[in-house]
Amino acid sequence: MRSSRRGQVDPFIVMDVMEAARRAETAGRHIIHMEVGQPGTPAPRGARDALRGALESDGLGYTVALGLPALRSGIARLYRDWYGIELDPERVVVTAGSSGAFLLAFSALFDAGERVGVTEPGYPSYRQILRALSLDPVGVQTAVENRYQPLPDDIRRAGNLAGMIVASPGNPSGTMLDRASLARLIETCAASGTAFISDEIYHGIQYEAPAVSALEISDDVYVINSFSKYFSMTGWRIGWMVVPPDHVRLVERLAQNMFICPPHASQVAALGALGCRTELDGNLAVYTENRRLLLEGLPKAGFTRIAPPDGAFYIYADVSEMTSDSLAFAAEILEKAGVAVTPGLDFDPRRGAQTLRFSYARATEDIREGLRRLTDFMAERKAFPASRQ
Numbered sequence: 001m002r003s004s005r006r007g008q009v010d011p012f013i014v015m016d017v018m019e020a021a022r023r024a025e026t027a028g029r030h031i032i033h034m035e036v037g038q039p040g041t042p043a044p045r046g047a048r049d050a051l052r053g054a055l056e057s058d059g060l061g062y063t064v065a066l067g068l069p070a071l072r073s074g075i076a077r078l079y080r081d082w083y084g085i086e087l088d089p090e091r092v093v094v095t096a097g098s099s100g101a102f103l104l105a106f107s108a109l110f111d112a113g114e115r116v117g118v119t120e121p122g123y124p125s126y127r128q129i130l131r132a133l134s135l136d137p138v139g140v141q142t143a144v145e146n147r148y149q150p151l152p153d154d155i156r157r158a159g160n161l162a163g164m165i166v167a168s169p170g171n172p173s174g175t176m177l178d179r180a181s182l183a184r185l186i187e188t189c190a191a192s193g194t195a196f197i198s199d200e201i202y203h204g205i206q207y208e209a210p211a212v213s214a215l216e217i218s219d220d221v222y223v224i225n226s227f228s229k230y231f232s233m234t235g236w237r238i239g240w241m242v243v244p245p246d247h248v249r250l251v252e253r254l255a256q257n258m259f260i261c262p263p264h265a266s267q268v269a270a271l272g273a274l275g276c277r278t279e280l281d282g283n284l285a286v287y288t289e290n291r292r293l294l295l296e297g298l299p300k301a302g303f304t305r306i307a308p309p310d311g312a313f314y315i316y317a318d319v320s321e322m323t324s325d326s327l328a329f330a331a332e333i334l335e336k337a338g339v340a341v342t343p344g345l346d347f348d349p350r351r352g353a354q355t356l357r358f359s360y361a362r363a364t365e366d367i368r369e370g371l372r373r374l375t376d377f378m379a380e381r382k383a384f385p386a387s388r389q
C-alpha cells in the first residue's frame with residue numbers, strides 16, 4: 001500500500017523505552033519506572049464516582065462538539081481559582097487530551113507549509129504532529145543558562161514564524177517562565193503576527209511559585225491544558241483549550257468534523273475531578289518529596305549537571321561527561337540497574353544524545369529504590385570504566 005511523506009514521523013522514544021521495560025518485566029525482572037510522564041495515582045475518587053453514577057443513569061451518547069456546558073463552566077471557574085481571571089466559558093473547548101487540542105489548534109491556525117517554532121528541548125510530539133499536518137517545525141534552541149526556556153531573541157532568530165509553542169513548566173526541564181518573561185515572549189510574537197500557543201499542561205504541579213497562564217497576559221493566545229497531569233487522568237484522554245473569542249466558531253467547526261465530541265464518559269469524570277482539589281493537592285505532596293529526594297540523591301550518584309525544576313515531575317540531566325549516545329546509555333541503565341529513564345533525543349534532536357530525563361511521578365518508595373539502583377550502577381561504572389558502552 002502507498003504511504004504519505006507527511007506520515008513519516010519519528011517514533012516517540014519514551015514509548016519504545018516503555019516497551020523495552022515491559023519486555024524486561026515479562027521476562028521476570030523488577031523495573032523502576034522513571035521514564036513515563038504519568039502519575040502513579042488513579043483518577044481522583046470524585047471522578048470515578050461521577051462516572052459510576054452516569055453509567056447507571058445516562059446513555060453517554062454524543063455531546064455537543066465543544067464539550068458539556070457544565071464542564072466548560074467548571075474549567076472557566078478553575079481560571080478564577082488559580083489565576084484570578086474571569087474567563088467566559090464560551091471560550092473553553094473540551095478536547096481529547098491536550099494531544100487532541102494540538103490537532104485542532106494547528107489546523108485552525110496554520111496553512112500547509114507554514115513554519116512553527118518548537119523549543120529544543122521540548123515535548124517531542126509537537127514536532128511530529130506538525131509534520132503530519134504538512135507543517136514545518138522549526139527548532140528554537142534554548143540555553144541551559146536560561147533554564148531551557150526561550151528568550152525573545154531566540155524566537156526572532158528563527159525568522160518568519162506563523163506560530164510558536166511554549167510550555168511552562170516545560171517538559172523535559174520542569175522550568176517555568178515568570179510573568180515578565182512570558183509577557184516578553186507573547187509581545188515578541190504579537191509584533192510579528194506569530195500565533196502564540198501556551199502549553200500549560202503541568203499547571204497545578206509547581207513547587208516554589210504558582211505558574212503564570214498566558215491568559216493573565218493576553219486574550220489573543222491559544223492556551224492548551226489537560227486533565228492528564230495535575231488531575232491524574234492520563235488514560236481518560238480529556239483536556240481543553242482556551243481560544244480567542246473570534247476563534248470559537250472556527251475551532252467548533254473543526255472539532256465537529258474531526259472528533260464529533262470529546263469522550264462523553266471522560267467529560268463526566270473530568271467534571272467530577274474538578275471538585276477533588278484536596279485529594280489532588282495530596283499527590284503534589286508526593287511529587288514534592290520525590291523532587292527533594294532526587295535533587296539530593298542524583299548529584300551524589302554522579303548526575304551533577306541538573307537544574308532544579310520549578311514544576312512538573314521531571315529532572316533533565318546533562319550527561320555529556322558520561323556519554324555521547326543517550327539511547328545506548330538509557331539501554332545500559334535499564335539492563336544493568338533495572339531503571340527505565342528517557343534518552344534526551346526525544347526532546348532535542350541536536351543535543352539530546354547527551355541528556356537524560358528522570359520522571360518522579362511515581363510513589364516515593366519507587367523513587368527511593370530507583371535512586372539506590374542508580375547510585376550502585378554509577379559506582380560500578382566508575383569502578384570498572386572498561387565496561388562502559
Ligand SMILES: Cc1ncc(COP(=O)(O)O)c(C=O)c1O
Nearest residue numbers: 037097098099123171201226228
Ligand atoms: C508538555 C506536554 N504537552 C502535552 C502532552 C500530552 O498530554 P495529553 O495528550 O495526555 O493531554 C504531554 C504529555 O506528556 C506533555 O508533556
